[in-house]
Amino acid sequence: MLTLKRLALAAVIAVLPLTTSFAAKADALADIMKNKVLRVAVPQDFPPFGSVGPDMQPRGYDIDTAALIAKELGVKLELVPVSSANRLPFLQTKKVDLVISSLGKNAEREKQIDFTVAYAPFYSGVFGPASVKVAAAADLSKKTIGVTRGALEDLELSKIVPVDADVRRFEDNNTTIAAFLSGQVQMIATGNVVAAAILEKNPPNRPEPKFVIKDSPCFIGLNKDEPALLAKVNEILKKTKADGSLDAVSKKWLGAPLPADLKS
Amino acid sequence: MNLTLADLTDHGELFLRGTALTIALTFASLIAGMALGVLGAAGRRSTLAPVRWITGAYVELIRNTPFIIQLFFIFFGLPKLGIRMGSLEAAFLAMSINLGGYATEIIRAGLDSIGRGMWEAGASLGLTRWQSFRLVILVPALQKVYPALTSQFIIILLGSSVVSQIAVEELTFVGSYIQSRNFRAFETTLIVAAIYLLLVLVFKWICAAIDKRVFAFARAGR
Numbered sequence: 001m002l003t004l005k006r007l008a009l010a011a012v013i014a015v016l017p018l019t020t021s022f023a024a025k026a027d028a029l030a031d032i033m034k035n036k037v038l039r040v041a042v043p044q045d046f047p048p049f050g051s052v053g054p055d056m057q058p059r060g061y062d063i064d065t066a067a068l069i070a071k072e073l074g075v076k077l078e079l080v081p082v083s084s085a086n087r088l089p090f091l092q093t094k095k096v097d098l099v100i101s102s103l104g105k106n107a108e109r110e111k112q113i114d115f116t117v118a119y120a121p122f123y124s125g126v127f128g129p130a131s132v133k134v135a136a137a138a139d140l141s142k143k144t145i146g147v148t149r150g151a152l153e154d155l156e157l158s159k160i161v162p163v164d165a166d167v168r169r170f171e172d173n174n175t176t177i178a179a180f181l182s183g184q185v186q187m188i189a190t191g192n193v194v195a196a197a198i199l200e201k202n203p204p205n206r207p208e209p210k211f212v213i214k215d216s217p218c219f220i221g222l223n224k225d226e227p228a229l230l231a232k233v234n235e236i237l238k239k240t241k242a243d244g245s246l247d248a249v250s251k252k253w254l255g256a257p258l259p260a261d262l263k264s
Numbered sequence: 265m266n267l268t269l270a271d272l273t274d275h276g277e278l279f280l281r282g283t284a285l286t287i288a289l290t291f292a293s294l295i296a297g298m299a300l301g302v303l304g305a306a307g308r309r310s311t312l313a314p315v316r317w318i319t320g321a322y323v324e325l326i327r328n329t330p331f332i333i334q335l336f337f338i339f340f341g342l343p344k345l346g347i348r349m350g351s352l353e354a355a356f357l358a359m360s361i362n363l364g365g366y367a368t369e370i371i372r373a374g375l376d377s378i379g380r381g382m383w384e385a386g387a388s389l390g391l392t393r394w395q396s397f398r399l400v401i402l403v404p405a406l407q408k409v410y411p412a413l414t415s416q417f418i419i420i421l422l423g424s425s426v427v428s429q430i431a432v433e434e435l436t437f438v439g440s441y442i443q444s445r446n447f448r449a450f451e452t453t454l455i456v457a458a459i460y461l462l463l464v465l466v467f468k469w470i471c472a473a474i475d476k477r478v479f480a481f482a483r484a485g486r
Binding site: 146149150154155168169170171175178179182183184 | 344
């Protein structure tokens with residue numbers, strides 16, 4: 001029984017690439033404009049990019065970005081909740097036109113799908129209140145920085161931090177955050193999403209971005225061989241970055257404006 | 265089993281620094297904790313009811329809450345009340361207060377074991393109650409409960425590993441730090457455990473030596 005199931009699965013997997021490459025011949029942008037619907041894969045379990053709100057409606061950075069693009073295209077938006085594991089299959093089987101699901105770019109994925117320009121910042125950095133003047137690793141001299149021991153931020157920060165900086169390594173993420181919020185450390189090295197989650201609670205110690213340790217922004221994914229759609233979405237992203245509407249999304253969900261390298 | 269201790273040879277100095285801090289923290293807390301314990305035990309037997317209540321509440325509070333919560337309260341909670349101290353100071357304070365609570369009860373038991381006759385002997389020498397406590401009662405009382413105190417000291421020594429949680433860079437912190445870098449969890453833990461074991465063995469030997477010298481009187485009559 002098990003082997004039969006596996007055989008069937010293997011057959012499906014073998015045929016899948018054939019069907020997708022065949023289907024990819026169509027022009028997705030033309031279809032969207034004809035059907036007046038933009039179908040977008042969005043996360044539902046990854047706040048602040050995508051989660052389910054108290055009204056049971058999806059909400060977040062990715063959802064607002066999808067809404068911006070649909071508005072610019074002048075079509076209706078259809079949100080398709082996906083998980084991080086199935087977001088690419090949804091795109092490749094043409095169940096959605098775009099994946100706006102905090103997708104990072106890497107060589108492996110670039111073989112499978114195309115990417116637009118970056119639409120959201122996703123990075124590890126050093127965060128602290130405005131009163132602490134720090135713009136680069138060298139400025140950390142004689143300052144205290146909290147970080148979770150063994151986390152990516154710890155490993156990367158340890159390479160660049162000056163010798164007289166006081167890096168306090170805490171056991172886990174929550175302890176690190178508690179140390180920052182109680183003022184036991186001046187700054188915190190963490191992900192921008194974590195900093196945004198802290199900012200949302202409006203604490204007296206505000207973790208505002210100081211500098212980036214490691215950058216891996218989010219991109220919108222779409223099927224290969226869709227030059228018209230790619231150009232159109234890139235154009236919309238450029239326009240919404242220029243007119244401040246994407247900046248507003250960033251401020252709303254991440255508590256900080258788009259970083260300079262994402263603005264153009 | 266694949267044991268690779270070679271990866272850890274570079275970290276000798278770190279282990280040494282961590283061990284030194286563990287010893288220093290334990291030693292400092294033992295002094296402060298014992299002082300608190302003696303005062304607390306005296307307070308538990310005070311003729312003044314409010315003093316008895318306060319020391320009683322102290323013992324109940326410390327002995328009925330987890331050490332890590334006491335530590336977090338001092339490190340993360342007190343800043344909210346405007347009292348901010350570094351992680352090292354917070355660790356020292358938490359360990360001292362914690363030992364103080366347990367030592368109070370242990371020493372009180374020692375005091376209880378001293379018969380009325382000793383107090384009366386002090387009084388007949390013209391000593392005040394406090395002088396009798398200090399000069400006549402305290403040392404034999406401590407002698408009675410010395411084994412229990414020693415175990416409590418060892419608990420404090422080993423319990424100091426908890427303060428790695430607030431980024432005090434003692435032995436356990438050093439172990440976790442090293443294994444977050446080289447992923448040799450088993451080897452690192454093995455070394456940390458061996459150092460703790462060695463520390464406790466040496467510590468017990470020191471305690472036995474103190475017992476021999478300070479409490480020699482107890483064996484004199486036997």
